[in-house]
Amino acid sequence: MLRFLVRRLIVALLVALTVMVLAFVLTRLSGDLAISIAGPSATQADVDAVRKAYGLDRPLVVQFFDWMGQAMTGHLGESFFFKQPVAALIGERMSVTLTLGLTGLVIALLLSIPLGIVAAVNENTALDRVVQLIALLGQAMPSFWLALLLMITFGLQLGWLPISGTDSWESYIMPGVVLAFSAVPALTRLTRAGMIQAMAADYIRTARAKGLSRASILLKHALRNAAIPVVAVAAVQLGFMLGGSIVIEQVFALHGVGFLAWESIQKNDFPVVQSVVLVLAVIYVALTMLADTLNAVLDPRLRGA
Amino acid sequence: MGMKRGWRQAGTWLGAAIVGVAAFCAIFAPLLVPHDPFAQDIPNRLLVPFWMDGSNPDHLLGTDPLGRDYLSRLILGCRISMLIGVTVSLVSGLIGITLGVLGGFMGGRVDDAVLFAITTRLSIPVVLVALAVVGLLGSSMLLLLLTLGLLLWDRFAVVARSTTMQVRRLDFVDAAWCAGCSRFRILTREILPNIASHLVVVATLEIALAILLEATLSFLGLGVPPPLPSWGLMIAEAKDYMFFSPWVIVIPGVALFVLVLGINLLGDGLRDLFGTRMRSDA
Numbered sequence: 214m215l216r217f218l219v220r221r222l223i224v225a226l227l228v229a230l231t232v233m234v235l236a237f238v239l240t241r242l243s244g245d246l247a248i249s250i251a252g253p254s255a256t257q258a259d260v261d262a263v264r265k266a267y268g269l270d271r272p273l274v275v276q277f278f279d280w281m282g283q284a285m286t287g288h289l290g291e292s293f294f295f296k297q298p299v300a301a302l303i304g305e306r307m308s309v310t311l312t313l314g315l316t317g318l319v320i321a322l323l324l325s326i327p328l329g330i331v332a333a334v335n336e337n338t339a340l341d342r343v344v345q346l347i348a349l350l351g352q353a354m355p356s357f358w359l360a361l362l363l364m365i366t367f368g369l370q371l372g373w374l375p376i377s378g379t380d381s382w383e384s385y386i387m388p389g390v391v392l393a394f395s396a397v398p399a400l401t402r403l404t405r406a407g408m409i410q411a412m413a414a415d416y417i418r419t420a421r422a423k424g425l426s427r428a429s430i431l432l433k434h435a436l437r438n439a440a441i442p443v444v445a446v447a448a449v450q451l452g453f454m455l456g457g458s459i460v461i462e463q464v465f466a467l468h469g470v471g472f473l474a475w476e477s478i479q480k481n482d483f484p485v486v487q488s489v490v491l492v493l494a495v496i497y498v499a500l501t502m503l504a505d506t507l508n509a510v511l512d513p514r515l516r517g518a
Numbered sequence: 519m520g521m522k523r524g525w526r527q528a529g530t531w532l533g534a535a536i537v538g539v540a541a542f543c544a545i546f547a548p549l550l551v552p553h554d555p556f557a558q559d560i561p562n563r564l565l566v567p568f569w570m571d572g573s574n575p576d577h578l579l580g581t582d583p584l585g586r587d588y589l590s591r592l593i594l595g596c597r598i599s600m601l602i603g604v605t606v607s608l609v610s611g612l613i614g615i616t617l618g619v620l621g622g623f624m625g626g627r628v629d630d631a632v633l634f635a636i637t638t639r640l641s642i643p644v645v646l647v648a649l650a651v652v653g654l655l656g657s658s659m660l661l662l663l664l665t666l667g668l669l670l671w672d673r674f675a676v677v678a679r680s681t682t683m684q685v686r687r688l689d690f691v692d693a694a695w696c697a698g699c700s701r702f703r704i705l706t707r708e709i710l711p712n713i714a715s716h717l718v719v720v721a722t723l724e725i726a727l728a729i730l731l732e733a734t735l736s737f738l739g740l741g742v743p744p745p746l747p748s749w750g751l752m753i754a755e756a757k758d759y760m761f762f763s764p765w766v767i768v769i770p771g772v773a774l775f776v777l778v779l780g781i782n783l784l785g786d787g788l789r790d791l792f793g794t795r796m797r798s799d800a
Contacts, residue, residue, distance in 0.1 A: 224637065231638045239647065242654055342525055349786075353779035355730055357737050358753060358771040361760060369761050456643030460734055474646055475738070478653035486650050494641040501641075 217509055225498045229491070233284070236490040237277050240483035250293055250481065267293070280487075289488040294480045299488045302473060309469035310462070314455045316385045317392030318447060325397045326443070329404025330431065336409055344405070348398040356457070360391045360464045377466035388465045392458060396450040403446055407439030414438070441511050445504035452497035530787025536780025543593050544600035551590035553577070556745055559585035567765055579769055582752065583759055591747035592773055598748050599777060602663060602732045603725035609667025610728075611721055614674025619713075621675070622682030623705060632679060639672045645734060652740040662741055666728055677720050681713040688712075715792040722785030726778045733774050749774045 247264040248255070255263075264270045268279070280290055289299035332344035367387060368376035375384050411417065412435050420430045459471030466472075470489055477485035543550060563585040566573050573580065579588035621632030651665045685691065686709060694704050733750030735741030742748035744755075749770040756766035 224634070227634065228638050228641055231634075232641060235638075235642070239650060240654065242651065349779065349782060352782055353726070353775050355733055355750075355771065355774050355778075357734055357750075358767065358774065361753070361757065361767050362771070365760055365764050365767075452641075457645055459643075459646050459649070460738065463738060471646070475649070478650050478740070481654065483654075486654075490643065490646060490650070493643045493646065497641045497643075 214509070218506065221502050221505060225502050228498050229495050232494040233281060233491055234277070236487040236494075237280065239490070240487045241273065280484075284488075284491070289491075290484040292477070292482055292485050294477070294482045294485075299484050302485065303470055303488060303492055306468060306470050306473050309467055310455060310458055310471060312385060313388055313392060313458055313461070313467060313469060314451055316389030317454050317458075318396070318451050320389050321393035321396040321400055321450070322443075322447060324393065325400035326404050326436075326440075328397075328401045329439075329443075330408055330436065332401070332405040333408030333412065334431070341405075344401065348401045351394050352398045354394055356391050356395055357460050357464055359394060360387070360461060363387045363391065364464075384465075384467070388458075388461045388467060391461050391464075392454050395457060396447075396454065399450065400443060400447065403443050404439060407442055408435055411435040411438045441508065445508050448500045448504040448507070449497075452493075452500040455496055456493050526787065526790055529783045530790070533780045533783025533785075533787055536776060537784050540596055540600055540777050540780065544597040547593050547597040551587075551593050553587035553590045555586060555590040555594045555747055557586060561585070564759065564763060564766070566763070567769065570765070580765065582756060582766065584755075586747075588769060591752060592749075592770065595747040595749045595752060595770065596773070596777070598742060598746060599729045599732065599774070602659075602666070602742075603729040603781075605663050606666040606670060606728035606732075607721050607724040609663065610669075610671040610724060611674050611717070613668070614671030615678045615717060617671070618675040618678025618680075619682045619705060619709060622679040623686055623709065629679075632675065636672055636675050636679075639669075639675075642669070644669050644731065648731065648735055649738060649740050652735065657740055657743045659742065659746075662732065662735070666731060670724055670728060670731075673720050673724060674717065677716050678713060681716045682709055685709055685712045715788075719785055719789045719792065722781055722788060726781040726785070729774070729781070730778055 247260050247267070247269050250267070251260045251263045268276065271279075283290060287300055289303070291297065292299050292302055295302055328344050328347065332341045335341050364376045364387065367374045374387055375381070376387075378384055417430060417434055420434050425434075455470075458469065459474055461467070462469045462471035463475050470492070474486060474489040476482075477489070559581065562574070562577070562581055563583055565577050565581040565585075567580040567588070568575070568578050577587050577589070579592060582588055582591065617632050617635060621629040648662075648665050648669060652661060655661055691704060691708050694708050699707075732741055732748065733753075736748040736750030737754045739751075739754060742751055744751060752770040753767050756770075760767045
């Protein structure tokens with residue numbers, strides 16, 4: 214178990230390092246950053262001053278290791294636009310993104326687990342087909358479009374929910390539903406497949422033979438076994454959701470990390486852009502590691518992998 | 519069982535029909551458009567589509583906020599979506615299949631490297647990175663195609679790798695080794711043809727994903743450059759009017775939804791046809 218964990222940790226660190234290099238290179242693709250920061254009316258002297266002030270006159274390798282050294286201690290450099298430490302900016306806005314991500318995940322699980330169970334219990338009936346159809350429709354739904362439709366319906370026509378901002382918990386309902394939509398198809402299919410497999414197992418036949426109630430068999434015996442891969446995939450999906458929330462934060466004007474990244478891209482504020490890429494990647498890696506570990510704890514056969 | 523087959527087949531045919539119509543529109547777009555998709559006509563802006571009162575029979579789906587014919591823009595938008603979907607999955611397919619087959623075939627260190635590349639790729643937030651690239655370099659079709667192609671190869675690699683691993687242990691591959699075939703010949707003549715059906719299924723799913731992503735990026739203003747009529751861009755341009763005339767976002771959105779649904783239905787049908795079992799959640 215310890216060897217498994219150490220191995221995973223080394224891979225995770227290597228992945229984080231690779232993403233760092235990629236994010237750094239990515240933000241340098243546009244050529245001379247000093248010119249774009251200084252603006253269109255800047256003289257050569259202004260550009261030189263900017264270059265010196267931001268440390269852009271140093272070799273790229275030095276700039277990279279400087280950023281990496283800072284990142285190790287939790288400092289991610291300073292934003293050009295906000296004139297604030299990037300780590301503080303991201304920290305401030307992380308709560309909105311995390312709230313949104315967790316809301317989305319909870320809604321996704323509340324929808325997909327019952328749907329998956331219903332489909333599995335009624336395997337190959339019309340009900341099963343309807344659930345699979347829902348998953349198929351969910352997969353084809355463009356999230357930004359769904360967001361706009363919900364805003365028109367529940368925001369304007371029915372007036373039930375606020376269409377933007379983060380003033381109350383109600384503000385998170387629509388964005389949460391939209392975000393959940395992206396995860397529902399995968400989680401529903403996984404629950405369905407897991408339940409079908411579990412229901413065919415010997416211990417379910419034993420439980421039936423003992424005369425246990427149907428609910429007890431389904432929830433206590435079958436679901437508990439089917440839930441293991443669902444929980445693992447849910448953790449990974451949360452990682453995807455945090456990365457994908459940039460669209461939803463923009464549509465609903467939620468000022469989270471995605472919104473920050475969006476603003477910073479528009480303003481060429483590359484210390485923020487590269488750091489958000491890094492932070493989201495690290496969260497994803499941590500979540501997958503958590504999922505793998507959880508799986509390994511619950512199923513010892515996986516530890517050798 | 520009979521019912522199941524019937525449902526599945528109906529879905530596959532529906533998917534094939536949708537994709538067929540979309541392909542037809544994409545190829546013959548310049549001949550099909552009733553008006554110039556770029557011609558602005560401000561006095562006739564925001565004309566309503568045919569199912570609403572006061573519609574103009576000359577503009578079946580109405581006009582956009584700049585008075586451009588919506589149907590014409592929708593048809594040309596179909597061409598852009600299909601072009602992006604197919605090109606992106608060609609680029610990502612080339613990268614993903616090369617990596618996956620190499621990893622699965624060679625094993626050992628090479629496979630470790632391929633697995634590492636897949637893990638790294640999965641940890642990168644796609645939408646954010648694509649937005650950043652286009653935002654920093656300026657939007658153009660070529661840049662968009664390359665960026666998405668470089669980002670969406672993971673599923674190709676995963677499937678190519680696992681299927682190659684299964685195929686390389688089979689008897690006909692051993693026979694080819696014994697016959698003295700070169701490594702390259704075994705890869706191209708024995709392995710690739712036998713994993714091709716799996717890869718076709720992945721390709722359909724990737725086309726759908728690329729179309730959705732392009733629409734998302736264009737919606738955020740960092741995808742297809744205006745005045746080209748990408749469906750995502752059409753929704754973005756009409757967004758300010760959606761509360762008063764919801765149809766302006768409903769029309770391009772439905773087009774996008776139906777096309778992606780059709781491609782996914784076709785992909786699921788092909789998967790059944792080839793008898794392959796793959797996890798769609800990977």
